[in-house]
Amino acid sequence: MTTNGATPTNCFAWRCSSSILRMGRLLLESLAAALFPPHCALCSRALPSLEIICSACVASLPMFEGPCCQRCGEPVDDPSIDLCIKCGTRMHAVDRIFSLGPYQGDWGRLTRVFKFEREMAVGRWLGERMAAALIPENAGRDFSVITFVPMTRRDRRVRGFNQAEILARIIAKQLNLPLIRLLTKNRETPLQSRLSAAERKTNLQDAFRLLPCSQEQVLLVDDIYTTGSTVEECARTLKRGGAQSVVAMTIARA
Numbered sequence: 001m002t003t004n005g006a007t008p009t010n011c012f013a014w015r016c017s018s019s020i021l022r023m024g025r026l027l028l029e030s031l032a033a034a035l036f037p038p039h040c041a042l043c044s045r046a047l048p049s050l051e052i053i054c055s056a057c058v059a060s061l062p063m064f065e066g067p068c069c070q071r072c073g074e075p076v077d078d079p080s081i082d083l084c085i086k087c088g089t090r091m092h093a094v095d096r097i098f099s100l101g102p103y104q105g106d107w108g109r110l111t112r113v114f115k116f117e118r119e120m121a122v123g124r125w126l127g128e129r130m131a132a133a134l135i136p137e138n139a140g141r142d143f144s145v146i147t148f149v150p151m152t153r154r155d156r157r158v159r160g161f162n163q164a165e166i167l168a169r170i171i172a173k174q175l176n177l178p179l180i181r182l183l184t185k186n187r188e189t190p191l192q193s194r195l196s197a198a199e200r201k202t203n204l205q206d207a208f209r210l211l212p213c214s215q216e217q218v219l220l221v222d223d224i225y226t227t228g229s230t231v232e233e234c235a236r237t238l239k240r241g242g243a244q245s246v247v248a249m250t251i252a253r254a
Contacts, residue, residue: 095245111223
């Protein structure tokens with residue numbers, strides 16, 4: 001008998017079953033790769049295993065380099081300055097913003113493949129990258145909950161899914177944090193990408209409603225950061241409901 005009451009035979013069976021399951025998964029992956037050869041989502045190069053993006057494309061993904069604003073990540077010219085002009089001269093509801101890279105280029109391509117071509121495997125890869133980006137910043141342990149920018153029922157029905165919710169679900173799983181839907185969207189609004197900068201600031205005003213829940217440190221997930229109007233309005237709503245801090249995480253910054 002083992003110290004917990006299990007027999008050696010049982011322990012051996014558990015180890016064997018785990019090994020068999022792992023071997024079964026590897027066999028299925030190999031079979032799937034043989035029947036449906038995977039290709040890189042960016043360069044279309046054939047891949048030897050069930051990967052999403054080849055190592056060469058991953059290595060070439062553009063990153064934000066050089067001095068940047070410690071709040072929003074916007075590049076700054078003077079390395080001695082910790083905040084950009086916009087963050088240093090205005091009050092903001094979002095305490096900090098993280099993005100994987102610039103929307104121009106391959107990050108934007110991946111976002112569009114996930115969002116408009118409904119490639120869920122690309123979405124999972126992006127969500128895992130977003131979670132991994134938070135770990136070196138020690139940000140993952142500072143949240144009590146993860147939530148996402150909501151869509152109206154009509155928009156969700158048209159698209160079939162909420163890309164921000166899928167990303168948030170993956171990040172929550174990777175960071176072992178609860179995912180809670182804290183916001184709803186009250187009304188239809190024109191696409192932010194089709195509006196001027198001035199129109200974007202008022203387009204989403206009072207468009208979101210807080211669901212009954214009290215959370216103190218919130219990670220808010222969205223796909224793209226442009227002017228920041230969407231995450232700002234969401235953060236204002238969350239803080240009116242009692243949130244002490246709101247950090248936003250997106251794939252890319254436009």
